[in-house]
Amino acid sequence: MAKWTAFPHAGEFSYDPATVRKQWKRLHAGDAEPLPEDEAVLAAWAHFHNGDFQRAVEAGLKAGGGGITVANKATAIHANYLEKKEKNKLELLMEVAERARAQVAQDDRNANAWYWQAYALGRYSQGISVAKALAQGLGTRVKDALEKTIALQPKHADAHVALGAFHAEVIDKVGTLIGGMTYGAKKETGLRLYRQALEIFPASPIAMVEYANGLVMLEGEKKMKEATRLYEQAAAAKPMDATERLDIELAKAELDS
Template identity: 25%
Template sequence: MTASAQSHWRYLCLFVLCLFSLHVYAAVDDDEADDEMDEVTAEELQMQDIPVDQRIFQEKWNDVPYKKSYFTYTDAQIRQKWDYLMRGLKVPYPSASYLKKEMEKYPFMKEGIENFHGDYNELEQRYLDVWRLFFAGDFQKARVEGLKLGTIGKIPALFSQLMNAIYLTERQSTKYMLLQDVANTAEEYFDDMDEARGDPEVAPIIAVVELGYAYAIARIAEESPVPIIVARRYIGKIKNSADDIVKIMPTQPLAYAFRAGVDAGIMRRVGKFTGRMTYGARTTTVEDSFAKALELAPDIPIINYEYANALIYMNRKRDLNKAISYLEKAMKIRPEYSMDALDVMYSYKRLQEVRLYALNFRSFRKFEKLRRKFSKITDRNLTSVLSDPITMDMLNHPEKYKLPEKK
């Protein structure tokens, strides 16, 4: 064999070995991923949105598991505490002067406000009343009253609905409908808000509405079968919104935490390799974005527990102790209003799940698969703080815990 032929043969062998190594790496990563084609119907794949049964708004929502009086504030207390209560969302205080200035500049912000006749002092009081309900945890009433107050009123209304869906709803199916309705309602304002995107005084409003939309879609996607995630283009919608929110509001801690959570969630479902190659999900994005969020607001429970989740989604058991430390940190934060209180409660429940995984499973994929199977069979919402943490008996015998069919 000539020197030229030998050289060619060596390069060919090297090329084949590289391909083989890449295949093995992908296979190992895919073994960690949720590559199983979950059973879905053709009808489910054709639906871009979850149908919303309006009866979910006529039923009485579950109460928060604490006394609402703990976080029921006077007008003066709300003004005094506003910056702290809004350290995550960065919503401007709805003073009469702010409302007048922005609503005269952007008439769409007045649309949908019931019984408004130009008295901005009265309007400020109405907004305060709705936020008071949200801070206390009176979510159903906050939603009803907030929807009467146009774009700005929809912020406490939609976040009340998010909190109820995620933490207080018993059924997974009801949770999904509530989340889909949040996304639908927020989406109605996107075209109107385009004209105000470059205005720094209105940017927080735009960012929070878009965050509500993206957060609702993300919470649906995180437990949905992979074929549905792909068919409904959830990942593209969520990633685009996450990037947009950070761009619009670079001082909003929850924007960075959400952006980080998006990439971590992708790795959770499809693994690191597929997540990076197909969706551009990167561990550096997760770490850098959470670092920024924690720098801006280290004492927000949801940022700490979502960082814990992200560490597990990216690295499985390798960073388990670190993840547990962030869940414990979230549990120790003293809440000042409903959202933080529920986040703290869920941190405790999530910690029990993580310990169950650590003690009983070698495979994260298997744990996740059993967890989703349990929720699918029982229709139970696993993020509800009103139900007990999941156990091995629940995972092994989900049929024993199935909720009765709704009439």
């Protein structure tokens, strides 16, 4: 694969398989991924948590099995946060969606196979425009996959965040009436999902950022003060790994905008 954009805070984290295993519960409080037994998969996760996303993908694909989930997460995070070229970003996201779909075909009870399929298609949809994606039927696929994720793993905080964002984005782009009738999007459901995510994982910077975004989309100016408080809380968080560092930088950028 072509050389990827480097994580801009290289050296901030120095995980190895042993420290990943020790910190697993906290590192995976968002995605509820089970602790792998395969040392090669743990090594791939160490690359991921350190921000070496390209090596995480290569190691994950080589390890196979649970390593595919590492590869999917590393590709998706790199594409969403670091890839500068829109065309490359969309191609990477579709790679994740296809790999995750293949995982589901092999094991339809793999919660993160459903989740990364939904995440990739959701970010792809934002890239091509939510309205266009809805017209192509991607919205229904995203919603169904996220609901399946939560049904399989009720403690999947990130899936709650993403499903909350689905409801908010649809209502924001096509309105409450069409969004509700056609896609089952509801303001109250979206806000509840964000709150549930933070109940599951109170320290999640991305849950704070996305909840703030959702409040602005669904409630407008009257919730700007609360949204700003959430951005400030996220910006002040202490990152446990590279992805959380990127989420915190996202919160800081929101405050600066």
